[in-house]
Amino acid sequence: MNAQKQGFQWPLAGRKDELQRISQAWQNQRTKVLLLTGPAGVGKSRLADECLTQAVRGGWRGARATATAAAAAVPLGAIAHLLPPSVDMSDPVRAFSQVAAVLAGPQRNLRWAILVDDLHLLDTSSAVLLRQLLDSDGIRLIATIRSGEPVGEAVQALTGGDRSYRIDLGAFDQRQTEEVLQAALSGPIGQRTVHTFWAASRGNALYLREMVQGAVAASTLSSDGEIWELAKGGLPSTPRLVELIGSRLAGAEAEDRELLELLALCEPLSLEDAATVVHPQSLTNLESTGLIQMRQDRRRTTVALAHPLYGEALRADMPALRRRELILAQVKRTKAHGARRREDSLRLATWELAASGTADPQLLVRAAILASHSHDYEQVITLLEGLPDDAHTYESHLLNGNALLQVGRWEAADTVLARAEALAGGEAQKVAVTLHRTWSLFWVAGRTEAALQVNAASYQKAADAKWQRVLKLNEASLLILSGNVPKQDHAVLSDLDAHFAGEPSIPAWSMAALAKAHLLGQTGRLNEAVSFGQQAYSAHRDIDETALGSLIPAAQLVAVSYALADVGQLDKSRQATDIILAATEGTDNALTWTWASYFRGRTEWLAGDIAVARGWFAQTIARSRAHRYVPSLFRALAGLAACAAVLGDLEASASAIEEMAGYSPMGSHAGEEYLGQAWLYAAHGDIGQARATLFVAVEKAKLAGDITSEIILLTDIARLGGAKEVTERLAALADACDGAFARARARFATALAADDASQLQAVADELQVIGANLLAAEAANAAAAAWQRAGNARRATAAANQAAACAINCKGAHTLLLNAAQATAALTHREREVALLAAAGTASKEIAEILHLSVRTVDNHLQHAYSKLGITARRELAAVLGIRS
Structure with missing residues (x-):
């Protein structure tokens, strides 16, 4: 998707608080001057x-002027175009009065709002005139x-005092x-x-x-139809x-240029x-x-360029020999200091590679280890590519293999790890290769x-x-993480200490x-899952950073986030993922x-909040595709299919469902991958097939022992008219x-099956407190229909x-209970079922086969439904009913 083809316009966004303050100030009669200050490029002119x-929309007449150094040399130069031509400026005192009179109009009721950009450059005469006009209101x-x-x-006199x-x-x-x-691109954008x-x-x-416009023009910033993402290294400049x-x-x-150039490089x-x-x-x-x-930096003062784009510009104009000269001089300085700081190895190796294409092998390995600890895996790969073949060791191959798998190059990782295994010096090293x-x-x-076979061979x-x-x-x-949970694996992990x-x-x-x-989470022991995961997170943070290949500590919170969501603590679940996202931001992790x-x-x-969920799944898909992460791609496609x-x-x-068919499911959260297909059937009105799909999914969840996923799937069967069955x-x-979440969903199904208005109302309250707004809206909507039937x-x-209040948080969602509950309030259960299938374009004969009825019975139910709904035809x-046929 091309933003320019969409009529790409740069918006005023991100200044909501400022606009609100400006609006309040403008309404205050004492305010005569709105003064916007800030550094160059911050957006003062756009906001002004x-x-x-x-x-102007509020009834003021508008005018604008731009003060410049050139205009400042001429009295009234900046605002001359605003002065009425009939005014004689040879007598300033009289002229100022005439200007005020002309601006006020014959009825003295005209109000003027005058914008002056770069007021600090305004000439004295213009400032004096504007002040007198302000004084005259x-x-x-x-x-x-x-x-x-x-x-x-x-200018100080013009803007001073409490009127500004x-x-x-x-x-x-x-x-x-x-x-x-988001405003500029008219769509969601990846984090x-x-x-x-x-x-x-x-x-x-x-x-x-400028960067956004340049990236759009160069097609390095593009949308896959779901989300805008920037290609790696895709920040082109513009003239x-x-x-x-x-x-x-x-x-x-000129004499300071050398320092700026050196900073750009080092x-x-x-x-x-x-x-x-x-x-x-x-x-x-x-x-x-x-x-x-x-x-x-602690007791050390460092110097850096004030803006990263300065470095880009300086490097772009720097000849190769000049770069080499500056870098090698800095290498010499650093070595003269003894290169004592922890990061000096990484910096020296990077500089030497950039300057000469080679570096000391031991320095390269030390630098790669430091880069790995910072999760800069692309840097690890670059550094180790500079290592001569005969200088590679078991450690360097393992380090490189870990970096390659992290950036998604699994074939290359497997090759490099095989070399590490050939150089392994004992069981500890061989097992480490197996793990990676x-x-x-x-x-x-x-x-x-394949992963299990590699592990078995090593065992x-x-x-x-x-x-x-x-x-x-x-x-x-x-x-366990693949969804295959034999009892012996429970036992293997049962005595695992979180510390x-x-x-x-x-x-x-x-x-x-x-x-x-x-x-623990998928077997319903959600509180234990949260507790264990949080303990593991705390313990993991204390692990020595040299533990190569271990997950980052925040990764332990992935399972915590999942368990918190299923236990009904949705805000805490969000907080857990926020910690993970913050820990990985700006890294290659x-x-x-x-x-x-x-x-x-x-x-x-x-x-x-289905639209927000879709955005997160879309981001996962984009990042997974970029790194060829198949399991997360499959799961996110399933999520996006359901949301869409x-x-x-x-x-x-x-x-999304079609793309999913090209991958094997990872297996975790067994059965949830069927949600997209089920809700797609439902969106087409084929409620019977939607439920049948979900029952297949339920069996898969049962087989995996995944209680939490089974609860979700059974709840959706109830939402689609199958409450009595589940x-x-x-x-x-x-x-x-x-x-509380599992109990509330069970009560929701029971209330739907009984068509009990009081129970539905009570469970709507429970779900609303949990924050499950769509389920709450559906329960309240079903309660409204039941109350209506009861008179x-x-x-x-x-x-x-x-229901309407809860649905505000579910913008764009269309479900059977949300859309059709009120419309079908007068229908019996069977009439609703037949009507929904017919609305999707299903012929009476097919409906009869799906519901095990005669065609005549189907047609009778339809006639009763037409009468109750006030319509005459299919x-x-x-x-x-709000069905997309």
Whole structure:
């Protein structure tokens, strides 16, 4: 999708709070001047334009002027075009009075809002005139001033006092950046892309606009129909951006250019190193002009460029030999200091590779280890590619294999890990290779059987009992996380300590801890899952960073998020995923990010905010495709298919289901992958087939022992008219499952089966408290229909109002109970079922076969339904029932 073809326009967004304050200030009769201040590029002019537009809409006459250094040399130069031609300016006192009179109009009732951009450059005469007009109540002034610029006395007098309302504009934060991007692109945008634009622009509105327009023009920023994502390394410049950055850098003195160039290549620098390149006074000057900034890192002061785009511009103009000269000089300085700091190995190796294409092998390996600890896996791969073949060791191959699997290159990872295994010096090292190979096959390629075979082969060769236990732990983890949960795997994990005491392999322990929390959750022991997962998270944070290949600590919260959602603590579930997303932001740890994103989507699905859930699933799909992560891609496609169907986007739902068919299911959350197909059938009105699909899914969940997934699937059968068939099983599962959510869903099904208005109303209240707004809206809607059938109009209205209030949080959702409950309130259960199938275009003969009725009985039910619904023909059913045929 191309944003330019959509009529790409740059919006005013991200300034909601400021606009509200401006509106309040404008309504205050004492406010004569609205003053917007801030650094260059922050969006002052754009906001000032909006202020003027709103004033004009409110009945003011508008005018604008731009103060410039050139215009300041001429009295009244900035506002000469605003002065009536009939006014003689040779007598300023008299002329000012005439201007005020002309502006006020014959009836003296005209009100003027005048916008002056860059007010700090306004000439004295213009400032004096504007002040007199303000004093005469002839105008109000909207003005922008750039922070840090000198302001003349006349302008100070114009803007001083309590008649001025000042707003200091800062750069956008990440949330505001997302708002701007969504408004500009007219659609949702991936969190990684938001972070990339925000980090690169530092929230500068002007730079952000230029980068987005450049990326759209270069097609590196595009939409797959669901979400906008930026290709890796896809931030092209534009001529305007080059000009803007170039003008900022042009203010530096020639002798200071060397420091700026060095920072572009090697930032941050210590203050001592920077002072060897330029005079200390130059550092002060560069800082005051906003080109560099000082940072305090414990007791060490460092120097960096004030904006990342400055570095891009400087590097683009730098010849290769100049780069080499500057980098090698900095390498020499750093080595002269002894390269004592932890990160010096990484910096030296990176610099030497950039300057000469080679570096000391030991330095490269140390640097790669540091990059791995920072989850900069692309950097790990780059560093180790610079290592000569004969310098590779078991450790370097294992390090490289881990990095390759993290970025989704599982075939290359398998090749490199095979080399590591050939160099392994004992069982500990061989088992470590096995763990990485199985994880690459399982988490990236989605090849569970292949992963289990690799693990089994390694187990057969292991002689030491402790390493056999590690491989058994790994096997149990893979089986549980794939949805295959034999009882012996329960036993393997049952005594796993959340604090990993005595575990010989931290990576295997961390994966097993995740699997155990997941197992506890899917077997209904949700409170235990939360507790165990949180303990594992705390313990994991204390692990030595040198434990290569272990999951990041925040990954333990994936299972916690899942358990919290199913127990009914949806806000806490969101908080858990927020921690994971924050921990992986700005890193190459996309594997953990995709699962956090998926589970955030699942939480929103359970909450009933289907459009938001779809956005999270779309982000998971985009990131999984980019890294070829098959399991997370499959799960997210399933989630998106369900969301799209409920939102009425049947084409997108069918497309996602078709793509899912190309992959093998991972197996976790057994049966939930059928939700998309079931809700697609339901959206077409084929309720019988939707329920049949869900019953197949229920059997799969039963086989896997997945109580929480089975509860979700059974609840949806009840929502689609099959409540009487599932109430007994749901009640039994709710007794075996922790939390209020399972109990509320069981009561929901029981109330639907009984068509009990009071029970439905009570369960709507329970679900609303939990935050399951779609289920709450459906329960309240069903209660309203039941009250209506009982002839209690007052209660029916109250329940309908509650349904509407809950449905506000479920924008765009279309379900049987949400759409058709009121319309079919007068129908019997069988009449509703027949009517819904007919509305989807199902012939009477087919309906008879589906419901095991005679064709005559079907037609009789339809005639009764037509009469009760006030229609005369089958073709009118779809519109009345809200069904997409």
